[in-house]
Amino acid sequence: xxxxxxxxxxxxxxAMIAAAMALTAFSIDSMLPALPEIAQALTPDxxxxxxxxxxxxxxxxxxxxxxxxxxxxxxxxKPVILGGALLYxxxxxxxxQAESLETMLASRIIQGLGVAGPRVVAIAIVRDLYxxxxxxxxxxxxxxxxxxxxxxxxxxxxxxxxxxxxxAVFYSFVLFATLVxxxxxxxxxxxxxxxxxxxxxxxxxxxATKECFSHKVFTLSTLLxxxxxxxxxxxxxxxxxxxxxxxxxxxxxxxxxxLIALIAGTASILNARLVxxxxxxxxxxxxxxxxxxxxxSVLIAGFFATVPFALYVLWTxxxxxxxxxxxxxxxxxxxxxxxxxxxxxxxxxxxxxxxxGAAIAAPIGLAFDGTPLPLAIATSTLSVxxxxxxxxxxx
Numbered sequence: 001x002x003x004x005x006x007x008x009x010x011x012x013x014x015a016m017i018a019a020a021m022a023l024t025a026f027s028i029d030s031m032l033p034a035l036p037e038i039a040q041a042l043t044p045d046x047x048x049x050x051x052x053x054x055x056x057x058x059x060x061x062x063x064x065x066x067x068x069x070x071x072x073x074x075x076x077x078k079p080v081i082l083g084g085a086l087l088y089x090x091x092x093x094x095x096x097q098a099e100s101l102e103t104m105l106a107s108r109i110i111q112g113l114g115v116a117g118p119r120v121v122a123i124a125i126v127r128d129l130y131x132x133x134x135x136x137x138x139x140x141x142x143x144x145x146x147x148x149x150x151x152x153x154x155x156x157x158x159x160x161x162x163x164x165x166x167x168a169v170f171y172s173f174v175l176f177a178t179l180v181x182x183x184x185x186x187x188x189x190x191x192x193x194x195x196x197x198x199x200x201x202x203x204x205x206x207x208a209t210k211e212c213f214s215h216k217v218f219t220l221s222t223l224l225x226x227x228x229x230x231x232x233x234x235x236x237x238x239x240x241x242x243x244x245x246x247x248x249x250x251x252x253x254x255x256x257x258x259l260i261a262l263i264a265g266t267a268s269i270l271n272a273r274l275v276x277x278x279x280x281x282x283x284x285x286x287x288x289x290x291x292x293x294x295x296x297s298v299l300i301a302g303f304f305a306t307v308p309f310a311l312y313v314l315w316t317x318x319x320x321x322x323x324x325x326x327x328x329x330x331x332x333x334x335x336x337x338x339x340x341x342x343x344x345x346x347x348x349x350x351x352x353x354x355x356x357g358a359a360i361a362a363p364i365g366l367a368f369d370g371t372p373l374p375l376a377i378a379t380s381t382l383s384v385x386x387x388x389x390x391x392x393x394x395x
Contacts, residue, residue: 060112084117229357
């Protein structure tokens with residue numbers, strides 16, 4: 001394949017890719033402090049439904065993921081990123097003007113569909129320009145920057161809400177997307193030459209999906225990622241309400257969440273050091289096993305007394321830490337038998353895991369009863385199921 005004749009400097013390229021990937025985390029985590037006000041404004045009789053603002057975005061993102069990779073292979077990277085960004089901006093603008101929860105949720109689905117463009121295609125751009133260890137190095141540095149976003153997004157969201165109101169958070173999405181995508185459009189050359197492009201064929205997506213799920217390891221890895229995303233998204237949906245209602249710590253929630261995100265961000269570093277020695281299946285097993293311990297501990301504490309705040313923070317940190325240990329390994333494990341259709345396979349596992357994970361998370365969030373128990377019951381069940389699949393199915 002012909003490569004573009006001009007490349008950005010590596011620091012600028014890494015920062016740009018990280019910023020494009022950060023759109024997703026910013027669109028979720030900066031919303032957390034806004035949920036109480038959204039509930040009061042749009043669904044005062046059923047405040048738990050405000051959590052659907054998060055899962056609807058994830059649902060749209062999951063659906064968009066299946067198409068953006070193949071579309072960028074056909075039409076080029078930059079047009080698909082630009083098209084996705086325009087859809088994202090439209091969704092964010094409509095959400096900022098929404099006068100009903102139903103309109104808000106529909107707008108968030110549109111916004112999620114749009115963010116799939118930068119989310120998926122940014123990685124494709126890295127793959128176009130770099131291979132092997134250089135690509136791994138670029139992605140590692142980008143992910144290091146990316147992990148800082150969940151730490152600062154709720155803090156930034158809370159400052160925006162205090163200064164300008166909760167609707168301003170959606171307009172901050174428009175501003176951030178405009179800056180990031182404008183940067184990419186101006187500075188980053190197209191990385192996929194015309195001669196390397198392939199026609200977009202929906203039948204190819206269907207055929208690739210069938211082939212992927214004909215492999216046991218792909219199917220089980222996808223199922224395990226569904227369970228992992230269900231726990232992660234369920235935690236994200238409930239955590240702000242738990243901080244506010246269960247522990248009376250709404251004011252300090254952004255700072256606690258920042259601490260949790262920073263600690264959990266070290267999981268990827270730990271995994272990189274241990275996976276070569278212990279293997280992917282062992283790391284996945286450790287992740288689910290660790291979660292059984294923490295979830296059951298919270299469950300027992302909640303049934304017999306009140307869950308201590310310190311235990312809750314430790315448990316929440318473990319949920320995010322587990323994601324850092326298992327999700328990358330599950331992706332790598334799933335890809336082993338389908339390397340010849342790696343791009344489509346990545347879209348398939350990303351879409352299926354995200355959509356079904358959001359479907360699991362929605363009822364978990366809606367079950368919130370003022371305590372962490374509904375979430376603990378769900379994570380205990382999902383982690384036990386995941387551990388059994390790893391031990392018996394992935395042999």
